[in-house]
Amino acid sequence: MKEDFLVFDHVTKRFGALTAVDDVSLSITKGEFFSLLGPSGCGKTTLLRMLGGFERPDSGRIYLEGRDITDLAPNERRVHTVFQNYALFPTMTIWDNIAFSLKLAKKPKAEIEESVDSILEMIQMSDHAWKYPNQLSGGQKQRVAIARALVDRPQVLLLDEPLAALDLKLRQHMLIELDTIHDQVGITFMYVTHDQGEAMSLSDRIAVINKGRVEQLDVPAKIYEAPASRFVASFIGDTNFFSGEIASVEGDYCTIKVEGFPPIRAYNDKNLAPGQKVDLSVRPEKIRVTINPPLPEKGAGINVFPSKVRDIVYQGVYTKYWLVSSSMLVSALKPHSRFLLDQEAITWNDDVFVWWHPDDGYMVEAK
Amino acid sequence: MTDPASVSRERPPMSKRMAKDTGKNRPGKAEWLVTIPSFAWLMLFFAIPALIVLLFTFHAKSANGGVGPWSLSTWRELVDPDYPAIVWKTLRVSFKVTLWCIVLALPCSYAIARMNKKWRGLVAGAIMLPFWTSFVVRVFAWKTMLHPEGWLQTCYHAWLHFKIWLLAWIPGVSAPAAQSANPEGCLLGLARCAIDNASTRILDSEAAVVLVSVYTFLPFAIMPIYTAAEKFDFSLMEAARDLGARSFYAFRKIFIPGIRQGIVSAVLMVFIPVIGSYVIPQMVGGKDCLLIGNKIFERAMGNRNIPHASALSVLMAISVLVPMGLAVWWKSRQTQRSRRRMEEDAVRRAERRDER
Ligand SMILES: Nc1ncnc2c1ncn2[C@@H]1O[C@H](COP(=O)(O)OP(=O)(O)OP(=O)(O)O)[C@@H](O)[C@H]1O
Ligand SMILES: [Mg+2]
Numbered sequence: 081m082k083e084d085f086l087v088f089d090h091v092t093k094r095f096g097a098l099t100a101v102d103d104v105s106l107s108i109t110k111g112e113f114f115s116l117l118g119p120s121g122c123g124k125t126t127l128l129r130m131l132g133g134f135e136r137p138d139s140g141r142i143y144l145e146g147r148d149i150t151d152l153a154p155n156e157r158r159v160h161t162v163f164q165n166y167a168l169f170p171t172m173t174i175w176d177n178i179a180f181s182l183k184l185a186k187k188p189k190a191e192i193e194e195s196v197d198s199i200l201e202m203i204q205m206s207d208h209a210w211k212y213p214n215q216l217s218g219g220q221k222q223r224v225a226i227a228r229a230l231v232d233r234p235q236v237l238l239l240d241e242p243l244a245a246l247d248l249k250l251r252q253h254m255l256i257e258l259d260t261i262h263d264q265v266g267i268t269f270m271y272v273t274h275d276q277g278e279a280m281s282l283s284d285r286i287a288v289i290n291k292g293r294v295e296q297l298d299v300p301a302k303i304y305e306a307p308a309s310r311f312v313a314s315f316i317g318d319t320n321f322f323s324g325e326i327a328s329v330e331g332d333y334c335t336i337k338v339e340g341f342p343p344i345r346a347y348n349d350k351n352l353a354p355g356q357k358v359d360l361s362v363r364p365e366k367i368r369v370t371i372n373p374p375l376p377e378k379g380a381g382i383n384v385f386p387s388k389v390r391d392i393v394y395q396g397v398y399t400k401y402w403l404v405s406s407s408m409l410v411s412a413l414k415p416h417s418r419f420l421l422d423q424e425a426i427t428w429n430d431d432v433f434v435w436w437h438p439d440d441g442y443m444v445e446a447k
Numbered sequence: 448m449t450d451p452a453s454v455s456r457e458r459p460p461m462s463k464r465m466a467k468d469t470g471k472n473r474p475g476k477a478e479w480l481v482t483i484p485s486f487a488w489l490m491l492f493f494a495i496p497a498l499i500v501l502l503f504t505f506h507a508k509s510a511n512g513g514v515g516p517w518s519l520s521t522w523r524e525l526v527d528p529d530y531p532a533i534v535w536k537t538l539r540v541s542f543k544v545t546l547w548c549i550v551l552a553l554p555c556s557y558a559i560a561r562m563n564k565k566w567r568g569l570v571a572g573a574i575m576l577p578f579w580t581s582f583v584v585r586v587f588a589w590k591t592m593l594h595p596e597g598w599l600q601t602c603y604h605a606w607l608h609f610k611i612w613l614l615a616w617i618p619g620v621s622a623p624a625a626q627s628a629n630p631e632g633c634l635l636g637l638a639r640c641a642i643d644n645a646s647t648r649i650l651d652s653e654a655a656v657v658l659v660s661v662y663t664f665l666p667f668a669i670m671p672i673y674t675a676a677e678k679f680d681f682s683l684m685e686a687a688r689d690l691g692a693r694s695f696y697a698f699r700k701i702f703i704p705g706i707r708q709g710i711v712s713a714v715l716m717v718f719i720p721v722i723g724s725y726v727i728p729q730m731v732g733g734k735d736c737l738l739i740g741n742k743i744f745e746r747a748m749g750n751r752n753i754p755h756a757s758a759l760s761v762l763m764a765i766s767v768l769v770p771m772g773l774a775v776w777w778k779s780r781q782t783q784r785s786r787r788r789m790e791e792d793a794v795r796r797a798e799r800r801d802e803r
Contacts, residue, residue, distance in 0.1 A: 132689055154688040167686035171704040175789070181690040197796055206797065210790055228690070 084143075085110040085268065086131075086236060091140035093126055093292075100126040101137070102292035108270070113262050115271045115279040118289035119315065124272040125164075127289075128238050131270065132161050144235060160229035161238040165245070166221045168213035174224050175200070175209040181232040199227045202264065203257075219250045226261065236268045243278060255281055276316045280304065288312050306349075310444055313361040320367070320410050322360040323446060326352055333381075333438050336360055340407040344383050345438040350445075357446040366440035367412035369401050371426060373433045384435040389428055401426070403434055410434055503757035512751030521754040525762065530742075534766055537739040540653060540728075541721040544660040548668035548717045549710060551661070555669050556709075557702065560676035571673065574666050582663070586730050589659045593650040593731060600649055607647060651733025659731050660721055667720075668713040675709025676702075722763060739763050 086108040093101040100123040108114045116124045129135040131142060133154035141150045149157050160181070169177050175196060182192045200206045203223040213221060222242055229237055242258075243251045259282055262269050273279050279286050280300045287297045288311075296308035307313035310321065324338035326348075334348040336358060346360050368374075373384055387405035398413045412434060426432060504522065509515035559570050577585060592599040649655050683705065687697035703710070725740030732738070739759060747756035 134685060134688075154685070155691045155693055159689075161686070161689045163682060163686060165680075165682065167680070167682045169683060169686070169701060171701075171707070175793075180687070180692075184691040184696070193792075193796060197793070197800070209793060210786065232691075 084108065085112075085145060086270075087143040088127075088131075089141045089143065091127075091130065091137045091142060093123075093130060093135060093137050099292050101130070103140070104289075104292070104294055105140075106287060106294065106297065108268060111266050111268055113259075113269045113271065113282055113284045115273060115283040115286045116289055117273055117276060117279040117286050117316075120274055122289045123292040124274075124289060125240055128161065128240055128270065128272055131236070132159055132238055133157055158232075158235045159238060160232075160234040160236075161240065162222075162225045162229050162242045164240045164242070166213075166225040168221055168224060168228070170213050173210050173212060174205065174216070177213065177224060178228045178231050180228065185232060187232075195231055199231050202261070203227045218246050219254060222246065222254060223257070226258070230261070230265060230267065233265070234267065236270055239269060239271045241273055242271075243273075243275075251278075258282060280316075288315065290315070306442060307361065307444060310359045310361075310446070313359070313442070313444060317363060318411065318413075319361045319363050322362070322408070322441075324358065324360070326354045326356045326358060328354055336443075342385060342406065344441070345381060346441040346443055347439045348443070350443065352443065352445070358443045359446050360441045360443050362436055362441045364400065364411045364413040365398075365415075367410065367434050367436050369403065369412045369414055369426065369432050369434055371430065371432055374435055382435055382437050383441075384433055387432055387434045389426060389430045389432060392426070392428065403432065405434055500757045500760055503754050504761055506754050508752045508754050512753070514753055521758050524755065525758050530759075530762070533737070533739050533742060534763065536653070536736070537722060537763070538766065540656055540660070540736070540738060541718050543657050544664060544721045545668075545714055545718045547657070547661045548665050549672075549713060551665060552668035552672045552713060553703070553710075556673040556676040556706075557698070559669075559673055560679065561681070567677075574669055577666070583726065583730075585663070586659060586727055589655075589662070590650065590731055593655055593658075595648060595650070597650075603649060604647065650731060651735060653732070653736045655731040655733075656728050656736045656738075659727050660724065663727065664717045664721060667716040671712040671716060672706060672709040675706035679705050718767075722767065 084107040086106075088104050088106040091101055091104045092099065102123075104127065106114075116127060118124055126135060130137050133149075133152055133156070137150060141148055143149065144157065144159070149159075168174075169180070172180070178196045178199060179192050182195060187195075196209075197206070200209055203226065205220060205223060205227070208216065208220065213224070216224065222245075225242070226237075226239075239258075243254055246254060255278060262282075271279070271282060280303075283300055285297065285299055286303050288295045288303060290311050296303055296312045298306075298308075303312060304316055307316060313319050314321070322336065322338045322341065322344055324336045324341075324344075327335045327337040327343060329335075329348060329352075332348060333345055334352065334354075336344045336346055338344060338360075344360060352358065369387075374382065385405045387403040387410065389401060390404050390409065391402040393400040393402075398415055401412045401414065403410045403412060503514055505517060505519065507515040507518035507520045559567055562570065591597050594600060649658070679702065683701050684694075684697045687701045688694065692700065723740050723743075725738065725744045728736050728738045728741055729744075743756045743759045743763075746752045746759060
């Protein structure tokens with residue numbers, strides 16, 4: 081474990097009665113783009129601040145390249161942070177902001193100039209070098225903050241919700257830029273966000289955190305498709321939950337008995353035994369909504385339930401349907417394809433069928 | 448940050464600068480109207496009185512202690528051989544007091560600004576507490592403390608003796624004492640005599656004036672610096688630490704520039720009243736440390752020579768404003784030059800890179 085690049089070893093941090101970080105163990109490889117994802121107040125910033133040296137864990141150790149850095153001061157570790165509010169020095173020019181760490185390291189003048197100029201070019205800010213931070217736009221400040229933290233090649237770059245203050249378009253643009261920068265510099269990135277879209281599109285691996293604990297640590301696709309808990313399934317994306325008990329097992333599949341709902345078939349990848357309480361998560365985009373039931377030869381063994389349309393929300397790429405099936409409210413997403421031409425339009429209060437393949441539901445064990 | 452100073456330091460390219468000058472940045476009519484009350488206030492209570500003082504200096508004194516007819520006699524009489532020394536001493540004392548006040552106020556304000564809200568109010572209140580007693584009473588209290596039999600003087604004396612006692616442990620110093628028949632004749636004995644001599648008195652010296660002035664004006668230095676420090680974004684210190692700075696470096700390079708405005712007002716708040724102060728030097732400075740304020744007081748009240756007192760005030764103002772103006776001019780020229788040099792440097796480097 082200690083041999084890995086960056087290791088959190090059973091780290092716990094309390095603020096009074098509140099346990100902000102609860103026995104977290106993480107192991108991060110060199111050059112990885114690693115994300116911490118979780119709701120507000122779950123302890124992400126606290127975790128980063130411990131790595132940056134601004135908080136001391138109550139127990140547990142942090143190792144960087146095999147060295148115990150738990151008790152080192154912030155200036156004694158080569159870990160730089162891009163702060164949520166950027167924290168650019170208002171009394172210095174952009175150039176001086178970026179050169180700050182290099183000057184501290186007493187690098188030769190020519191080398192400082194070379195590094196600062198080349199990173200300014202990389203973030204396309206060469207023309208703004210002699211401006212002051214309050215003369216920049218949000219996205220420009222953001223890029224300067226990243227450049228300032230990257231210029232002396234830290235071992236790890238910490239980014240605490242760096243895009244939170246930007247508007248949607250700029251955020252999408254910066255996402256791509258961040259990705260490019262990461263590819264260019266090859267430094268380990270530790271990225272904090274509560275936006276699952278950001279985490280999904282950037283990360284090599286994601287740790288989903290809830291109430292100071294790591295709920296799941298995996299690649300983005302696994303986190304989305306095979307959530308480890310009900311919390312992860314509901315936090316990442318949108319989903320429908322069916323809570324019940326396994327009634328019977330048939331080979332790879334099982335039947336789940338849900339209170340007030342017909343039996344549902346699901347893929348039993350964890351080989352759970354009958355009697356096990358489970359939560360079945362079915363993503364809205366996996367649910368089909370049609371006026372006619374699926375053809376019998378296509379529909380062998382799939383879940384089909386008659387429903388009534390409660391509400392329709394047009395969202396551009398998709399239309400979202402809220403349907404009442406038995407006593408449950410189910411949401412479904414339907415992409416548009418030649419929307420106006422060959423689809424029999426579904427409207428409010430229509431009687432329809434919702435259906436999905438048993439493979440498209442994912443079971444998590446209920447606590 | 449909307450720090451006006453940092454905005455004004457920008458040097459946009461020529462075209463932009465010109466665009467700005469003709470643009471909407473120029474205050475409109477309504478804005479001028481808004482400034483009329485404060486402008487009138489300044490004219491009425493500052494500019495006009497200052498002008499009157501200046502005019503007085505071109506009059507002779509009248510027999511009854513008032514202002515006489517137009518004349519240059521006042522300026523001619525001003526060539527008193529004592530004045531240059533007194534002006535110099537006044538500047539020196541004011542400079543020392545200001546320096547000490549700022550040096551003490553900086554860590555104080557930093558500490559107060561970092562306290563939590565409850566303590567902050569309490570400590571800030573405690574700093575203002577002395578103002579509830581009369582200024583003269585407080586200076587008088589200092590007089591008793593600094594008196595040869597006062598406890599501060601006694602402690603200071605004891606401290607000097609203690610230092611000599613420590614000195615005696617150094618072999619080179621104490622050796623001749625042991626050999627000499629008359630121990631009091633040696634180096635140590637001389638030092639002891641010197642200490643017991645009146646020259647170590649604090650009262651009636653320049654040191655006493657500086658000490659009591661620092662005590663009096665420290666709150667005036669702390670308040671503006673603290674106000675600036677309270678608005679200072681301390682996450683900048685964390686950012687500096689994060690990038691590899693030690694705490695003191697961050698304090699010097701980030702905190703102090705960040706509260707520059709506060710420091711400038713603190714300097715003015717201390718320097719200006721100290722230059723004109725006459726009560727403190729009168730009470731604790733003795734004969735050795737009478738400042739220009741005392742001279743002005745003496746001429747105005749003792750000799751009833753208002754024009755002469757006015758001329759002294761003008762002289763003092765000139766001796767402060769001229770060096771200050773020069774310093775500001777020099778500084779702005781310097782920063783402009785270094786910025787231009789850096790920009791040219793950057794252009795040259797960019798060109799070199801393009802060639803490659
Ligand atoms: N210095 C502190 N003193 C007391 N409690 C704190 C302190 N810092 C954080 N906390 C608490 O610790 C918990 C975790 O805080 P943290 O800032 O790590 O959350 P976060 O995951 O970064 O949230 P967000 O997404 O809103 O930034 C919160 O409940 C917070 O109130
Ligand atoms: Mg946070």
